[in-house]
Amino acid sequence: MFIWFTLLADWLVYDCLGLSNQSQLAQALHFFVEDTSKIFALLIIMIYAIGWLRAALNVERVRGYLAGKPKWIGYTMGSGFGAVTPFCSCSSIPVFLGFTSAGIPIGITMAFLLTSPLINEVAILLLFSLLGLEITLLYIATGMAIGIVGGAILDLLRAERWLQPIAAKAYAMGQESSQVATNPANGNAETITWRHRHQFAKSETKEIFGRVWKWVVIGVGLGAALHGFVPAGWLEANLGDGQWWSVPLAVLAGIPLYANATGVIPVMESLLIQGVPLGTTLAFCMSTVAASFPEFVMLKQVMQWRLLALVFALLLTSFTLMGWVLNLLQ
Amino acid sequence: MNIEILGSGCKKCTNLAEEVSQVAQQMDSEFNLDKVTDMAKILEYGVMSTPAIVINGAVITAGSVPSTKEIESLLQAHC
Numbered sequence: 001m002f003i004w005f006t007l008l009a010d011w012l013v014y015d016c017l018g019l020s021n022q023s024q025l026a027q028a029l030h031f032f033v034e035d036t037s038k039i040f041a042l043l044i045i046m047i048y049a050i051g052w053l054r055a056a057l058n059v060e061r062v063r064g065y066l067a068g069k070p071k072w073i074g075y076t077m078g079s080g081f082g083a084v085t086p087f088c089s090c091s092s093i094p095v096f097l098g099f100t101s102a103g104i105p106i107g108i109t110m111a112f113l114l115t116s117p118l119i120n121e122v123a124i125l126l127l128f129s130l131l132g133l134e135i136t137l138l139y140i141a142t143g144m145a146i147g148i149v150g151g152a153i154l155d156l157l158r159a160e161r162w163l164q165p166i167a168a169k170a171y172a173m174g175q176e177s178s179q180v181a182t183n184p185a186n187g188n189a190e191t192i193t194w195r196h197r198h199q200f201a202k203s204e205t206k207e208i209f210g211r212v213w214k215w216v217v218i219g220v221g222l223g224a225a226l227h228g229f230v231p232a233g234w235l236e237a238n239l240g241d242g243q244w245w246s247v248p249l250a251v252l253a254g255i256p257l258y259a260n261a262t263g264v265i266p267v268m269e270s271l272l273i274q275g276v277p278l279g280t281t282l283a284f285c286m287s288t289v290a291a292s293f294p295e296f297v298m299l300k301q302v303m304q305w306r307l308l309a310l311v312f313a314l315l316l317t318s319f320t321l322m323g324w325v326l327n328l329l330q
Numbered sequence: 331m332n333i334e335i336l337g338s339g340c341k342k343c344t345n346l347a348e349e350v351s352q353v354a355q356q357m358d359s360e361f362n363l364d365k366v367t368d369m370a371k372i373l374e375y376g377v378m379s380t381p382a383i384v385i386n387g388a389v390i391t392a393g394s395v396p397s398t399k400e401i402e403s404l405l406q407a408h409c
Contacts, residue, residue, distance in 0.1 A: 093369055203395075
């Protein structure tokens with residue numbers, strides 16, 4: 001079914017603009033038109049469909065599921081819910097406080113918050129359509145593993161020592177009683193009607209598409225530039241053997257760049273096509289997505305510098321290790 | 331009627347506050363609207379997903395930006 005987007009790009013670039021299919025500009029433009037149109041169409045369908053499915057899931061429910069679970073199950077569940085629960089990143093702080101005050105260990109809460117930006121439904125479906133099942137599964141597995149291991153390490157180091165006063169208060173509340181405060185907004189008894197689902201899915205589609213479309217354009221634009229203008233084989237010749245230093249370098253390069261998972265996947269596709277090894281590519285992309293300064297400045301409200309630096313270092317180390325391992329296995 | 335909008339001050343929360351204040355003005359009842367960004371206060375209400383609407387101390391919605399129509403009926407039900 002994807003042939004339609006190739007035909008559209010053929011028609012626009014070769015027929016309408018009359019460019020020769022030998023020129024670099026035409027090739028880059030063709031790639032850009034084909035990928036953006038394909039991604040936009042997929043996004044709208046997918047966000048709607050998934051919004052429909054998860055209309056009933058919210059952070060309040062997740063907190064109910066996570067409270068009182070044994071730790072190892074908790075990390076895995078926390079990370080899994082982080083991947084699927086819809087929540088605005090501006091809610092990170094209330095979620096952190098809410099989980100903590102319900103007696104959920106910091107590590108489980110962090111497994112939730114760390115996995116959340118790395119894996120989301122849009123990213124997964126894009127990955128699947130652009131790069132296939134194998135890489136998608138690998139991406140999900142590594143993303144979740146980073147959340148789970150990161151959370152476990154934070155608990156081992158007793159991260160609760162380095163909370164800001166307000167978060168420490170929430171933590172103390174959680175230790176006193178594991179009773180989850182109930183209020184009307186917890187909405188456990190609320191039943192979800194078809195109309196509700198449609199409403200939710202519609203507003204999700206509008207909201208998410210409105211937010212990510214520009215990232216897709218930037219991402220695909222960069223991908224197209226790589227595709228058309230970087231001499232074929234140049235990246236492969238220089239990074240193709242998975243030289244050990246290329247992985248930490250990729251992670252460092254990803255820090256100042258900030259994109260969400262949706263924008264970075266088209267870039268990932270291009271890097272892989274250009275022959276950059278999988279481990280290096282994933283390390284770069286995950287670092288771009290997860291190690292973002294705006295997010296960390298926000299977390300400063302609940303964490304002391306020491307804990308913040310620890311989380312940051314933990315992320316960078318795990319991206320690097322993951323990159324090395326994947327390059328070795330390849 | 332005492333309305334509070336809870337939120338960290340992101341775009342969604344500001345939009346919601348604006349919307350609610352417009353609806354309340356049209357309803358022509360006396361009201362007082364506060365934007366609450368203090369996390370300690372938000373925690374006290376037990377709210378995790380922002381933005382949230384609080385009327386006279388009770389949490390009415392959390393984690394969503396209701397449509398103008400919904401806001402209208404919510405306000406009418408609670409004033």
